[in-house]
Amino acid sequence: MSSSSGGSLARYIAVRLLLVIPMIWVLLTIVFVLLRVAPGDPVSAAVGGKLSEDALDTRRHALGIDRPLIVQYLDYLGDVVRLDFGHTISDNRPILDVIRDQGGATMTLTIGAFLFAILIGVPLGRVAGRYRDTATDAGIRIFGVVSYAAPIFWVGIMLVLVVVKLFPGWPTYDIASVQTKFLVEPKTHVLLLDTILAGDGEAVKDVLQHHVLPCFTLGLLLSGVIIRLVRVNVIQALQGDYIEAARARGIPERQVVRRHAFRNALVPVITVIGLQVALTLSGAILTERTFNWPGLGTELVQYVTARDYVAVQGLVTFFALVVVIVSLLVDILNALVDPRVRY
Amino acid sequence: MRHWVRTIWNTRGLARWILLAGLVLVVAFVVMAVLAPWIAPYDFNQTRVDGDKLPKLAHPSGEHWLGTNDQFFDIWSRVVWGARTALEVIVLSVLFSILIGVPLGLVSGFIGGWADRALVFVMDSLYALPSLLLAIVFSFLLRDALGGGIVAAALSLTCIYIPQYFRVVRNTTVSVKQSVYVEAARAIGAPPTTIMRKYLFGNVVQSVPVIGTLNAADALSTLAALGFLGFGIQPTEASEWGYDLSRALDDAQAGTWWPALFPGLAIILLITGLTLVGEGLNETLNPSLRRRRLVPVRMPAMGPSDHYGALPTPGRGPGGRP
Numbered sequence: 001m002s003s004s005s006g007g008s009l010a011r012y013i014a015v016r017l018l019l020v021i022p023m024i025w026v027l028l029t030i031v032f033v034l035l036r037v038a039p040g041d042p043v044s045a046a047v048g049g050k051l052s053e054d055a056l057d058t059r060r061h062a063l064g065i066d067r068p069l070i071v072q073y074l075d076y077l078g079d080v081v082r083l084d085f086g087h088t089i090s091d092n093r094p095i096l097d098v099i100r101d102q103g104g105a106t107m108t109l110t111i112g113a114f115l116f117a118i119l120i121g122v123p124l125g126r127v128a129g130r131y132r133d134t135a136t137d138a139g140i141r142i143f144g145v146v147s148y149a150a151p152i153f154w155v156g157i158m159l160v161l162v163v164v165k166l167f168p169g170w171p172t173y174d175i176a177s178v179q180t181k182f183l184v185e186p187k188t189h190v191l192l193l194d195t196i197l198a199g200d201g202e203a204v205k206d207v208l209q210h211h212v213l214p215c216f217t218l219g220l221l222l223s224g225v226i227i228r229l230v231r232v233n234v235i236q237a238l239q240g241d242y243i244e245a246a247r248a249r250g251i252p253e254r255q256v257v258r259r260h261a262f263r264n265a266l267v268p269v270i271t272v273i274g275l276q277v278a279l280t281l282s283g284a285i286l287t288e289r290t291f292n293w294p295g296l297g298t299e300l301v302q303y304v305t306a307r308d309y310v311a312v313q314g315l316v317t318f319f320a321l322v323v324v325i326v327s328l329l330v331d332i333l334n335a336l337v338d339p340r341v342r343y
Numbered sequence: 344m345r346h347w348v349r350t351i352w353n354t355r356g357l358a359r360w361i362l363l364a365g366l367v368l369v370v371a372f373v374v375m376a377v378l379a380p381w382i383a384p385y386d387f388n389q390t391r392v393d394g395d396k397l398p399k400l401a402h403p404s405g406e407h408w409l410g411t412n413d414q415f416f417d418i419w420s421r422v423v424w425g426a427r428t429a430l431e432v433i434v435l436s437v438l439f440s441i442l443i444g445v446p447l448g449l450v451s452g453f454i455g456g457w458a459d460r461a462l463v464f465v466m467d468s469l470y471a472l473p474s475l476l477l478a479i480v481f482s483f484l485l486r487d488a489l490g491g492g493i494v495a496a497a498l499s500l501t502c503i504y505i506p507q508y509f510r511v512v513r514n515t516t517v518s519v520k521q522s523v524y525v526e527a528a529r530a531i532g533a534p535p536t537t538i539m540r541k542y543l544f545g546n547v548v549q550s551v552p553v554i555g556t557l558n559a560a561d562a563l564s565t566l567a568a569l570g571f572l573g574f575g576i577q578p579t580e581a582s583e584w585g586y587d588l589s590r591a592l593d594d595a596q597a598g599t600w601w602p603a604l605f606p607g608l609a610i611i612l613l614i615t616g617l618t619l620v621g622e623g624l625n626e627t628l629n630p631s632l633r634r635r636r637l638v639p640v641r642m643p644a645m646g647p648s649d650h651y652g653a654l655p656t657p658g659r660g661p662g663g664r665p
Binding site for chain 2: 145150154165285286307327
């Protein structure tokens with residue numbers, strides 16, 4: 001069994017990897033077509049009005065956007081393969097630097113959000129599935145619907161209002177206090193890790209406190225999805241023949257739910273959590289704006305406002321790569337966990 | 344259409360209540376949008392009355408029911424005018440994406456071949472991207488061409504939803520194309536356009552109303568998100584709830600609650616209404632979900648009339664039933 005299943009797993013991963021390449025290529029082409037072929041001149045959009053026509057031409061030449069489109073296209077693909085996303089027009093920063101400096105904040109935000117989402121969503125979903133069609137179930141389902149219907153930034157603002165009222169002094173915006181940012185030396189570009197590496201307990205506490213509200217807000221959004229999923233899975237698992245068999249053997253209902261139904265219900269959750277990467281990214285952009293969070297979403301918003309084509313193109317390319325790679329990793333993880341996926 | 348109305352009317356149970364609750368909410372907002380000039384005490388960008396400036400950040404009171412915000416706007420008026428903006432954008436974007444997505448999916452699924460494969464691949468890739476990111480990119484691109492008005496916002500949302508209609512319609516087309524009656528049509532010499540128009544279209548658009556209403560809810564939240572980020576409808580063009588929420592951010596940090604609370608509630612209520620209508624339609628129009636609900640409907644028809652005479656619904660029945 002081991003050799004054949006190992007072989008099929010390897011083949012599955014290989015096929016999946018091969019499928020990723022055209023996917024990335026199509027996405028890159030779409031991004032290029034949208035941002036380069038569509039009408040609109042990046043240079044005059046970003047710095048037009050401030051420079052003379054000659055200076056604008058020099059800039060255009062320096063960016064290489066006066067060359068034929070096909071050359072630009074191949075150049076762009078080549079650059080992305082080498083993980084070079086270009087330089088921003090408005091402040092001439094390498095986009096890779098933007099990603100490195102600001103990506104950490106977005107990363108800790110989303111990880112924290114997932115922790116909250118699991119902490120909220122899994123138990124609630126389990127209870128709702130276990131006590132299906134009762135008042136508890138209805139209440140939890142309504143919570144799930146509302147957490148989806150409520151705009152995440154509005155939820156964030158409401159939480160800020162509550163916190164400002166009940167816990168004055170608790171940080172409600174930014175990733176750290178000015179002091180911490182000033183004192184902690186950047187090493188890993190992930191502020192939380194930097195404070196831990198610096199061994200500064202106060203700073204770690206400060207950064208963690210700043211994380212609570214934004215992570216909780218984004219986590220609420222994601223928990224709705226998890227609740228719905230865990231609920232349906234628990235209900236489905238409870239209808240399985242093996243549950244009937246477990247009950248027939250006289251195993252107490254609590255144990256049936258916990259040991260037999262719940263565990264099997266969790267397997268698909270891994271997949272779906274991974275597939276929520278698009279929702280998470282959208283949510284992160286909005287959460288960052290709400291809490292003035294110095295992450296990639298904030299950067300994207302600023303560069304869009306500055307009408308910086310190259311920066312927008314670079315960041316969108318990066319987001320697209322993240323989406324594809326995360327879904328690839330989730331598929332592989334899922335194949336490892338669930339042998340049926342590999343067929 | 345008539346058939347649908349009757350199906351919905353005859354449904355009993357939870358699905359009916361979901362649909363009704365949703366319809367009540369949506370209709371309330373439609374009324375607000377249509378009658379905005381009469382309901383709203385002020386214009387959406389009015390800051391002065393008879394030369395006097397409105398108060399800044401005034402508490403909700405008899406004069407300003409929901410208070411005023413940091414731009415001297417009356418919040419109740421902004422909410423009412425915002426309903427008009429929201430509904431205009433939603434209707435336009437759903438209409439545009441249906442008009443583009445459905446024919447595209449129908450033709451692509453019918454013709455098949457490499458063009459179909461390529462289109463599916465492009466649509467799937469677009470679908471994989473975060474919808475907000477796509478909307479941001481499109482509004483970024485459309486800003487120069489169309490400005491920051493309602494049409495530009497609707498078009499940036501349209502681009503997100505086309506793949507959904509395309510997928511559903513294309514997949515149904517592919518499966519319906521194989522059926523015997525289509526083959527029969529082909530055998531009697533019907534040209535492809537006739538087959539698509541007369542034989543496939545009716546079968547393929549079944550699920551479009553449901554997707555449409557659910558997309559409408561999603562479109563509203565994306566519109567608000569765009570407005571919140573500052574890429575939506577410009578404040579000079581129309582009143583928009585998401586933009587108002589972005590203005591309320593700083594006030595919230597200072598503990599001022601009314602500029603943020605009310606536009607947000609409006610968004611939630613309209614999204615909930617649209618979602619409920621979508622779910623309700625899904626459960627009443629989808630035969631596989633509906634069957635269970637229909638069983639109790641047949642019972643009253645066969646039962647003694649005096650027992651069911653107390654039900655409130657038959658009073659309005661004759662209008663809907665032939």
